[in-house]
Amino acid sequence: MIILKRPEEIEKIRVACQIVARILAEVSEKVKPGVTTFELDKLSEKLAKKQKAKPAFKGYRGYPYSLCTSVNAEVVHGLPSKTRVLNEGDIISLDFGVVKDGYYGDAAVTLPVGKVSEEAMALIEVTREALYRGIAKADPRHRLFDISHAIQSYVESHGFSVVREFVGHGIGRSLHESPQIPNFGKKGHGVRLKPGMVLAIEPMINQGVHEVEILADNWTAVTKDGKLSAHFEHTIAITEDGPEILTELE
Ligand code: MF3
Ligand code: CO
Numbered sequence: 227m228i229i230l231k232r233p234e235e236i237e238k239i240r241v242a243c244q245i246v247a248r249i250l251a252e253v254s255e256k257v258k259p260g261v262t263t264f265e266l267d268k269l270s271e272k273l274a275k276k277q278k279a280k281p282a283f284k285g286y287r288g289y290p291y292s293l294c295t296s297v298n299a300e301v302v303h304g305l306p307s308k309t310r311v312l313n314e315g316d317i318i319s320l321d322f323g324v325v326k327d328g329y330y331g332d333a334a335v336t337l338p339v340g341k342v343s344e345e346a347m348a349l350i351e352v353t354r355e356a357l358y359r360g361i362a363k364a365d366p367r368h369r370l371f372d373i374s375h376a377i378q379s380y381v382e383s384h385g386f387s388v389v390r391e392f393v394g395h396g397i398g399r400s401l402h403e404s405p406q407i408p409n410f411g412k413k414g415h416g417v418r419l420k421p422g423m424v425l426a427i428e429p430m431i432n433q434g435v436h437e438v439e440i441l442a443d444n445w446t447a448v449t450k451d452g453k454l455s456a457h458f459e460h461t462i463a464i465t466e467d468g469p470e471i472l473t474e475l476e
Contacts, residue, residue, distance in 0.1 A: 228396055228404050230422030235329065236463050239398060239424055242279065243331030243461050243472035245324050249273045250333055251475060253293070257337050259314045263295035266320065267306035274324055282323030282330055282401050289445065294321035301430050301438050301447040301455040302392055314340035317350060319457040323401060330401050332426045333473035334459035345433065346454055352384045353431040353456035360427050364462055364469040370405055370416030377429045378410040387436035392447070394427045397461055421466050428459035
């Protein structure tokens with residue numbers, strides 16, 4: 227069952243999402259060679275506190291941090307660490323969410339650390355564009371897997387692969403609500419999209435094979451072949467006129 231949100235609820239989700247967007251932007255500015263992923267986590271936590279918002283991930287299924295910091299071959303759920311110093315040429319995905327006034331917002335970006343290879347930059351750009359191609363289908367004239375298909379076809383046409391094990395999700399009073407939103411699927415299939423649906427769309431895209439494995443820390447997902455991975459996420463609301471991107475900085 228997909229919970230439709232009333233305009234007053236979407237307004238509260240928008241407030242949470244704008245806090246997420248501002249914090250991600252501020253943390254992104256700190257991404258450079260020499261900084262540790264632990265410092266980025268601490269900053270995200272401090273900024274959330276300042277906004278009187280609660281980091282959404284800390285404590286979620288026992289997740290120990292506020293931010294997910296996934297470097298290079300790490301796909302998602304990379305754990306911040308005092309010994310993980312960013313180096314020129316790395317790429318890093320930052321995934322962050324808050325709950326404010328009972329409603330959640332969730333977003334992710336992937337950034338280059340200093341100057342990175344052309345291939346790394348291409349992976350980042352294709353993943354970002356894939357998210358926007360998916361969002362472009364999020365209107366009442368389309369079905370759920372039209373979003374999935376738009377992402378998959380764009381990504382694969384560039385020779386990259388779509389992670390299967392993790393998916394996007396509905397969001398609202400919970401971080402994860404129905405429906406699950408795979409980043410692969412068949413055009414014209416899935417539930418019909420409706421105004422009032424609020425979705426977190428989040429392609430995770432690999433440079434090589436799509437398979438992932440989980441490290442011994444039981445959180446960090448990495449690519450099976452050790453090649454790079456990128457991740458972008460927006461929380462969006464479906465309106466009569468199309469998608470509204472709630473986590474886009476206003
Ligand atoms: N954006 C991710 C998600 O929606 C972040 C979850 S991290 C976790 O699933 F720690 F909360 F699991
Ligand atoms: Co999410």
